[in-house]
Each structure stands twice: as structure tokens, then as C-alpha cells.
Amino acid sequence: MPEKGFADIDTLVEKANRAAREFARLDQQAVDRIVLNMALAGLDKHMELARLAVEETGRGVYEDKATKNIFATEAVYHSIKYAKTVGVIRENEEEGYLELAEPVGVVAAVVPVTNPTSTTMFKSLICAKTRNPVIFSFHPGAQRCSAAAAQIMLEAAVAAGAPENCIAWIENPSYETTGYLMRHPGVALIVATGGAGLVRAAYSTGKPALGVGPGNVPCYIEKTANLRRAVTDLIMSKTFDNGLICASEQSLIIDREVAEEVISLMKENGCYFLNEEETRLLESVAVEQDTCTLDPRVAGQSAARIAEMAGFSVPPGTRVLVAGLPGVGPEHPLSMEKLSPILSYHIVDSFEEGTELCEKVVEYGGLGHTAVIHSEDRRAIEHFS
Secondary structure, eight states, X not given: OHHHHHHHHHHHHHHHHHHHHHHTTOOHHHHHHHHHHHHHHHHHTHHHHHHHHHHHHOOSOHHHHHHHHHIIIIIHHHHHTTOOOSEEEEEETTTTEXXXXXXXXXXXXXXXXXXXXXXXXXXHHHHHHTTOOEEEEEOGGGHHHHHHHHHHHHHHHXXXXXXXXXXXXXXXXXXXXXXXXXXXXXXXXXXXXXXXXHHHHHHTTSSOEEEEOOOOEEEEEOTTSOHHHHHHHHHHHHHGGGGTOTTSEEEEEEEHHHHHHHHHHHHHTTEEEOOHHHHHHHHHHHBOTTSSSBOTTTTTOOHHHHHHHHTOOOOTTOOEXXXXXXXXXXXXXXXXOOSSSEEEEEEESSHHHHHHHHHHHHHTTOTTSOOEEEOSOHHHHHHHO
């Protein structure tokens, strides 16, 4: 099977390189016309693709996936529509040089199960904007919805004048075929979104690579924060698409002076604080045995469903499961990234202790990603940054 898959990839890369030569002949006006048509086509199908993603993956929230599809098409389009990506893009008369934009070549793009249709569409748009054909390797658990998104992008691009094979994908993706695609000599650039192992593999190919891996995000509510706003922001972020966004908060750090009020506000807004036994039960179902990674069956499920899987009940309307932890690291598995409405929390006695704990959270599987602080103290914010 791998040999057959490898031969298919060879054909995809050959066709994509032919498309690259055609792409290189397009001017800025032609490129912008193609990108606009693609964005409009994806936006038109944002609800249908959201439904397909929820049905196939069994993860997330339909309305939130629709929102992500809107962002990945309309918002991404507006952020890049005026960018010059063909020919001379800047002239420095004082120093006497020109900057020119040229395509890189065929792009290998890896798409995760957590955000399949939105990731497919935005990567298609940025590749078309820069005149680079793209070959996708989709997560096997989201193959159908991802391929549907790619097909919509491809048809819209070709209808507007793009080369016929400017967007392609592996029909039967696997770890082996993804690796073969990334290492293929006909591929010029890798754009990988996924777990740490996948991103590491992309960076190990010897090619230019752009990788987005896991984000173990600490959220520090410092004592001067607007507490009601901080809690609202936290819960909106943590519950969006059942926590599948890698930039959503994973560990909450609270100054002791305001901890009681913060916890009260969280309870008012559907957060359920677990006791020790419930935390143990949750850990047993959420963490893969002998690892510090989230069990895929838990990712993107609702708080009530996760509690049911763990063997305890929660009140109706529960939106987030909150577990108090004494520390961060392998001895405390729930301090890892949890792509679900599961949140760990810690209470600290000083700003120094709070920032130090945030650093430990980031270092435990989230380096280079995201950290959050809620504060009205400018010096605290600058020091945290």
C-alpha cells in the first residue's frame, strides 16, 4: 500500500510543478481575481463544511466551526487582499535596490483533525495569493470534510483562471505518505499544523518549513484585573468549539487576593470545580496511559460528555470542568494541553510566583505559542510580556 501511495504522490508533485510554471506567468491582477473567487466560494459553503466537519470528526460545535470557516475565508482574504505578491513589491531609492516577490514552488500542507475545513481553506488562499501550488495531507479522521473544502477552493480557483492542478491532496493519507510528501524533492516548502511530532518531522526534512504545534496556554488573572471581563473572556475562549483551538487557555493562575471572587464568577457562568476523586477520574479518562497527551476521544467533546465518560455527573448547563492542581509537569498530567473544555487552576501568593508558574506551564509542551494575562497594571503586563 505505501508503494502505491508513494507513486500517487509522485504524480501529484509532477502535476503541481507543472501548475507552478503556469502560476509564475500570472500577474497581480489575475492572482487577486483568483483569490477573491476562492474566498467567496468558501464563504458561501461555510455552513455546509462546518456540518461535514462535525459529522465526520465527532468533535467541536457546529456554530463555532461555521465561524472559523468565515474567518478562514472572509477575514483572511481581507487581511491579504492588498498585499503585493507579484514582481516588484518595494523599491528603496536611497539604497538603490528593489524587492521582488517570486513563488517558492510546490507547498506540502498538513491539516489537523481539530480545524480541518478552516485550515484547508486558509492555506489554499495564502498559497494561491503567492502563486504556489499546494498538496494537502489531511488527517485521516477528517479526510472527507477536508477534501470537500479543498475541492471547493480548487474549482473556484480554476474557474477564475488558476492552473488546473494548483490544489491537490493525498486520497489515502497515512503517517508514511505524509512523510514521503514532506521529503519529496519536488516539494519546496512545508506548512504543517498538528502535534509536536509532526511539526518536528517537518522541520527535520531539511526544507524550509512553517510549523504550528501544540500550545499549553497559561492564563494569569492578576489582582488588578477587571474580574468579570477576565472570566467572561476566559470562558468564551475555553468553550469555543469545545476547546479545540490551540490558543485557548489550558491552566488558570489566580492571585489569592481575588481568587474567591474569580471562582464565584466562574461558577455563576457554568464552570464546575472538581473534587479530588472527580479529578482522579477525569485524569484516568482524559490522559492516554503512560503518556502526557490527551486521549483523542476526549478532544472537542462537551463538558457533560467528558464527565459522563469519566463516570461522574455534573449539573445541567456545565460548560467547563475545572481541576485544582498542586503543580505543573508530568506528575500532574492535567497541566498539559487539553483541547477540550477542561481547565486546571492554581492560586498564587505573589506576582512573581504567578509569572514563574506561567513559565512552567508554557515550558510543559507550549514553548513558542501563547500566554495570557488579565491586569490593569501596565508594569505587570510589560513584565509578564
